[in-house]
Amino acid sequence: MNKLISSVSPHFHTPRTSTKIMLDVIIALMPAAVASVIIFGWRALLVIGVCVLTCVLSEFLFEKLCKKENTVSDLSAVVTGMLLAFNLPVSIPVWQAVIGSVVAIIVVKQLFGGIGQNFANPAITARIIMLVAFAGPMTNWTNPVGIPDSVTSATPLAVMTNGGALPSYKDLFLGYYPGSLGETCTLALLLGGIYLLIRRVISWHTPVAFIGTVAIMSLVCGKDVLGQLLSGGLMIGAIFMATDYSTTPSTKWGKIIFGVGCGLITILIRFWGNYPEGVSYSILIMNILTPFISKLTRSKPLTGGGKQ
Amino acid sequence: MKLHGIRVPHKKNTANSVPVRLGVPKTVYIPMSMHIGKPAKAVVKKGDTVRVGQLIGEADGFISAPVHSSVSGTVAKLEDMTISNGMKVQCVVIDTDGEQTVFEGVKPPEVNDLQSLVEAVKNSGAVGLGGAGFPTFVKLSVKDLSKLDAVVINAAECEPYITSDTRTMLDKSEFILKGIEALKKHLEVKRFVIGIEKNKPEAIEKMRRLAADTDGVEVKVLPSSYPQGGEKVLVYNTVKKIIPKGGLPLDVGVIVINVTTLAFIGEYLETGMPLVEKCVTVDGSAVKEPKNVIAPIGMTIADLLEGAGGTKAEVAKALYGGPMMGLAVPSLDSPVLKNTNAVTAMDVKEATPPKPTPCIRCGACLNHCPLRLDPREISKAYKTASPEDLLSLQVDLCMECGCCSYICPAHRPLVQTNKLAKAMLRTYKASAKKEGK
Numbered sequence: 001m002n003k004l005i006s007s008v009s010p011h012f013h014t015p016r017t018s019t020k021i022m023l024d025v026i027i028a029l030m031p032a033a034v035a036s037v038i039i040f041g042w043r044a045l046l047v048i049g050v051c052v053l054t055c056v057l058s059e060f061l062f063e064k065l066c067k068k069e070n071t072v073s074d075l076s077a078v079v080t081g082m083l084l085a086f087n088l089p090v091s092i093p094v095w096q097a098v099i100g101s102v103v104a105i106i107v108v109k110q111l112f113g114g115i116g117q118n119f120a121n122p123a124i125t126a127r128i129i130m131l132v133a134f135a136g137p138m139t140n141w142t143n144p145v146g147i148p149d150s151v152t153s154a155t156p157l158a159v160m161t162n163g164g165a166l167p168s169y170k171d172l173f174l175g176y177y178p179g180s181l182g183e184t185c186t187l188a189l190l191l192g193g194i195y196l197l198i199r200r201v202i203s204w205h206t207p208v209a210f211i212g213t214v215a216i217m218s219l220v221c222g223k224d225v226l227g228q229l230l231s232g233g234l235m236i237g238a239i240f241m242a243t244d245y246s247t248t249p250s251t252k253w254g255k256i257i258f259g260v261g262c263g264l265i266t267i268l269i270r271f272w273g274n275y276p277e278g279v280s281y282s283i284l285i286m287n288i289l290t291p292f293i294s295k296l297t298r299s300k301p302l303t304g305g306g307k308q
Numbered sequence: 309m310k311l312h313g314i315r316v317p318h319k320k321n322t323a324n325s326v327p328v329r330l331g332v333p334k335t336v337y338i339p340m341s342m343h344i345g346k347p348a349k350a351v352v353k354k355g356d357t358v359r360v361g362q363l364i365g366e367a368d369g370f371i372s373a374p375v376h377s378s379v380s381g382t383v384a385k386l387e388d389m390t391i392s393n394g395m396k397v398q399c400v401v402i403d404t405d406g407e408q409t410v411f412e413g414v415k416p417p418e419v420n421d422l423q424s425l426v427e428a429v430k431n432s433g434a435v436g437l438g439g440a441g442f443p444t445f446v447k448l449s450v451k452d453l454s455k456l457d458a459v460v461i462n463a464a465e466c467e468p469y470i471t472s473d474t475r476t477m478l479d480k481s482e483f484i485l486k487g488i489e490a491l492k493k494h495l496e497v498k499r500f501v502i503g504i505e506k507n508k509p510e511a512i513e514k515m516r517r518l519a520a521d522t523d524g525v526e527v528k529v530l531p532s533s534y535p536q537g538g539e540k541v542l543v544y545n546t547v548k549k550i551i552p553k554g555g556l557p558l559d560v561g562v563i564v565i566n567v568t569t570l571a572f573i574g575e576y577l578e579t580g581m582p583l584v585e586k587c588v589t590v591d592g593s594a595v596k597e598p599k600n601v602i603a604p605i606g607m608t609i610a611d612l613l614e615g616a617g618g619t620k621a622e623v624a625k626a627l628y629g630g631p632m633m634g635l636a637v638p639s640l641d642s643p644v645l646k647n648t649n650a651v652t653a654m655d656v657k658e659a660t661p662p663k664p665t666p667c668i669r670c671g672a673c674l675n676h677c678p679l680r681l682d683p684r685e686i687s688k689a690y691k692t693a694s695p696e697d698l699l700s701l702q703v704d705l706c707m708e709c710g711c712c713s714y715i716c717p718a719h720r721p722l723v724q725t726n727k728l729a730k731a732m733l734r735t736y737k738a739s740a741k742k743e744g745k
Contacts, residue, residue, distance in 0.1 A: 004639060005624050005659045008724045010710035011631040011652075012316060012468060013661065016717045018668050074665065116668045116718075250671025250684075299680040301702040302311075302540070304550030304560075 018115075022075035024201045028192035029082050029240070035175055035185035039144045040090040044181045050094050052081030054101035062110045076115050080104050083123035086182020086236055087280070088130070091142050100130045120287045121247045124237075124280045131280075141178035153178040156231035157276040160224065172230035183236045186229075193239035202243040205255035206262075210238040213263025221271055234266065237279035247287040254290075254297040261286045261293075311541055311678045313533030314711045316632060318507050319468040319591070327475055327587045327600040330615040332404050336379050336606030338364065339389055341397040342646040343435040344442045345371030350398055356383045359411035361581050364400050367430065373443040373646075374433050377402060378584035378604035380409040390638060399643075402606070416580040422453075422494040432576040433583040433646070438462055438473075438537065438566035439629055441647035444573070447563055450495065457561035458499040459491055460546050461570055463515070464530055464537035466505055467630030469591040470650040475600050476568040476587065477504075477511040481518050484567060486574030488525060495563075500525045501546045502567070506532045534632060535709040539564050541678050553705050568649065589650035590616040593658040594623045603644050609651055610640040625659035627652040632710050662719040673712035673722050679705050683712040683722040690729040695736035703729045 036044040059077040063070050084104050088097060104126035112118040131138045143153045155178050159166050167177045175185025183189075196202045211229060218228040228234070238259070242248060248258050262282040269278025286293075341347035348365030352358060358377040365375035381404040389399040417428035430445035450456055461484075465473040477484070488500055502515050506529050519525040528546045530536040540551050542564060549560035557564045572583060584605055590612065591598040597617035609626055613619055627634030628648050644651070673683040682701060689697035703726055712722035 004626060004637065006636045006638065007625070007661055008721075008727070009627075009631070009633045009635070009708075010714050010723065011625065011627060011634060011636070011654070011659070011661075012714060013719055014715050014717065016715075017662075017719070018665050018717050021668070021670070021717055071666065076668075115666050117666075245668050245670045250669065250674060252675075298682060298685075299674065301553075301681050301705050302550055302679045303702060303705055304552035304555070 018074045018076070021201055022079050024196065024199045025079050025240070026075065026082065028195045028201070029079070029086070029182075031188035031191045032086060032182045032185055032236070033082065035188040036086070036090075036181040039175050039184060040142065040181050041145045044090050046094070047088055047090060047092060047097055047181060048082060048085040050097045051085035051088075051101045052078050054098045055081035055084070055105050058102050058105040059110065062106050063114070066110075068114065071115055074115060077105060080109070080122045082182075083236075083240060084126055087123060087127040087180045087233065089138065089141055089179075090181045091140050092134075092137055096130065096134050096137060099133075100126045103129055116246050118246055119290065120284055121241050121244050124241055124283050124287075128280055128284060143178055144176045147176070155179050155276065156227065157270065160227060160231075161276045166224075166227060169226055169230065172227065177231070179231070180233065183233045186235050189235040189239055193235075196239070196243075202239070203252070203255060205252055206242045206248065206259040207238040209256045209259025210234075210242055210262045210266075213260045214266055217263065217267040221267070223271065228270070232270075232277045233279040237262070237283055241283050242286070247290060249290055249293045249297060251294070251297045251299055254293045257293050257297065258286050258290065261289065311544055312676050312680070312711070313531070313535060313541070313678055314676050314715050315532070316468055316534045316714065318532070320471050320474070320507065321469070321598045322471045322589050322591055322600050323474050323508070323510070325471070325475075325599040326479065327472075327602045329602045330604075330607070330612070332379055332406050332408060332604065333607050333611040333615075334404060335384065336402050336404065336604055337389065337399050337608065337641070337643040338375060338378065338402065338606035339391060339397050339399045339643065339645065340365045340375055341391070341395070342375065342441060342605070343373040344440060345369065345373070347397050348372060348375045350386055350400055352383050352400060354383055354385050357381075358383060358402060359409045361414040361584055362411035367443075371443060371446055373435050373445075374431065374582075375400075376433050376582040376584050377411070378606050379404040380407050381405045391642070410581075414580050414582075416578060417576070419490065419494070419577060422448075422450075425490060425494045428577065429573055431582070432573065434569060434572055434576070435583070435646050436566055437569040437572065437586075437647055437649060439633065439647055439649065441645070444565070444569055447565065448491075448495065450558065450563070453496050455558065455561055456495060456497055456563065458501055458547055459488075459495070459497050460543055460557070460562050460564045461488075461500060461502040461567050462537055462539075462542055462564055463502050463504045463511065463567035464542055465508070466534045466537040467632050467634070467650070469598075469652055470589045470630045472587045472589045472600060472649045473567050474508050474511050476571045477508075477514055480571045480575070481514055483571040483574035483578070485518055485522060486577060487570035488522065488574075490573065490577055491570075492524065497563075498524045501528050502526070503528045503530050503536065503542050503546045505530045505536045534711065535678060535707075538678065538707050538709050540707060553702065583646055586644060586646065586648055588612065588644060588648055590653070591650065592627075592652040592654045594619045594621045594653040594655040596620040605646055606643045608641050608643055609637060612644060612651055613640070613653055619653060621655035623653045624656040625654045627654070632714065633708070664720050665718045667718050667720055670717060672715045672717065673720075676711045676715045678709065678711065679707065681706055681726075683726060686729050687720070687722060687725045690725050690732060693732070695733055698729050698733045698736075704733055706730060
């Protein structure tokens with residue numbers, strides 16, 4: 001008689017895997033990737049490629065070196081690479097993109113234990129570190145393809161702070177303005193967001209709370225609401241970064257608090273801070289608060305008033 | 309408030325399969341423990357002649373149940389047998405004569421009050437046929453009838469593959485009615501709620517017709533999300549009450565009874581034939597022709613699979629019950645038990661569990677737990693051996709439905725860890741109690 005497999009129930013499992021979830025995120029990022037190439041030219045593809053490759057390689061080598069089980073196949077490093085690239089100006093020197101990617105994967109993710117263990121979003125933290133380390137290149141914005149260099153290449157948020165001519169809402173929506181290569185095209189990011197919602201990879205709570213807070217606060221402060229929503233890293237931040245599993249709360253109310261917090265900090269930095277943009281910082285600060293939010297919003301088990 | 313749950317594949321391939329009676333096997337193996345509680349005491353010895361329905365094991369202690377012979381034949385031996393929970397229990401092995409002569413003592417019981425009803429149910433050998441195998445008469449021994457508001461009939465059948473309760477509703481509705489009437493009369497209950505998952509339209513239709521003709525019976529259509537048949541979920545979704553932790557349905561004025569158990573009681577009251585055979589759904593990826601069969605209790609799973617048309621692939625794993633909460637049997641020599649409502653035979657592909665990968669903190673487990681536990685935190689508390697944390701996380705509330713393990717995209721063994729954590733908490737509580745004294 002053959003030996004039977006003995007295992008504890010359940011004996012059925014969801015066909016979903018971590019890899020498939022990451023693949024969905026990559027698919028959702030594709031419209032923005034295509035848009036970045038159309039808007040900023042082929043160099044966008046180079047930056048994305050360099051970041052993805054470096055992230056995957058760093059993860060592979062680090063795990064090899066530490067004799068840890070290899071997790072490259074879960075594709076999370078690809079997602080980090082894409083997101084980091086999307087947060088860089090298209091003119092970023094390749095070696096700086098490489099350093100940023102290494103920092104994202106090794107310092108922010110792997111040193112804290114790898115996938116699911118890091119408390120801060122790798123792409124955002126790496127971007128902030130790069131902003132400090134390479135302040136010049138990181139804020140050297142180029143105009144979209146077809147707009148001559150003679151035209152000022154300040155980001156819309158900088159224009160709003162310092163004055164000047166703002167691109168039309170249509171151009172803002174389509175992403176035809178200077179900015180990080182993957183953050184400008186709201187249309188593409190929204191398409192990706194809808195895909196993630198349909199695939200149930202993310203829930204609506206964080207993005208709606210985040211974007212809603214920014215909209216309401218802009219209205220209250222008498223700012224250009226649509227301009228605030230369509231420019232800067234708000235869309236990519238709210239849809240793709242503030243919904244990262246590892247670094248944000250898992251409960252419904254936790255997500256809402258996280259989103260509102262991000263929105264408030266973004267507004268604070270945008271309207272009263274020294275930087276024109278605050279999305280990255282807001283998400284990083286809320287990442288740090290996540291364990292507390294999680295504890296605060298933990299669902300109450302249905303004990304029906306039973307004994308301890 | 310809506311309880312969480314998960315969408316599992318239904319795979320109700322056998323819903324239209326009218327049960328076929330299998331031929332009598334050469335030998336049956338009847339364990340003395342097919343219920344929760346103390347094993348029955350064997351009252352036959354080697355060489356005894358037994359007939360269908362004859363008592364072969366008597367109930368021992370309050371929470372116990374008698375066992376009857378499912379065949380006519382000769383007792384070959386009494387042997388110890390390892391059952392699927394790893395315990396060794398005594399088992400009566402009977403060589404059948406193929407005659408299936410009915411025991412002369414089988415006659416309808418006389419029932420005229422609650423006490424005689426409880427006695428009859430006890431003598432019938434009835435246990436919870438939905439899976440748990442809790443002796444039914446214990447459930448019916450209600451001390452204070454005024455506390456009882458309703459009887460919830462569990463016809464959710466939320467496990468994939470299984471359709472034996474569906475068949476009970478379609479084929480034995482007259483016995484369900486008889487069971488309801490007996491309980492109505494002697495338990496003085498006025499309200500009966502039959503909870504059926506939405507994916508069984510024919511059964512719902514049939515039960516609605518029954519309810520239309522009977523006072524106090526209502527049908528509650530439950531959403532198609534697992535685990536509707538879990539006692540706590542069922543009671544909440546039918547009468548909107550939450551059974552307190554560590555309590556019984558009776559604490560919220562309810563008795564829950566499985567629909568097949570109830571139909572069996574109805575049938576027993578009419579015929580007097582104890583629980584000796586079961587309608588079993590035979591399905592799974594290794595089964596050639598999925599179908600419902602009627603098998604004598606004690607028939608081996610190997611004989612059952614053979615009788616049901618054989619297998620199309622090597623059986624890599626066989627379960628008592630369905631894939632969500634089913635128990636893997638140690639070998640195909642394991643017998644059909646009283647509470648076996650299905651046998652799921654899986655081929656290698658279906659049987660091999662996916663490899664766990666690191667947790668990505670997606671939160672699917674805690675957002676799908678019907679009782680709103682946090683399996684992720686429980687795992688952490690278990691790994692760091694922190695029973696105080698387990699206490700505050702209320703892990704002992706876990707009903708082990710397996711939603712968390714099913715839904716986890718990293719395929720973490722969450723419910724398995726919950727079980728271990730529950731054991732850790734039990735040990736901790738026991739030692740705390742000792743120190744307290």
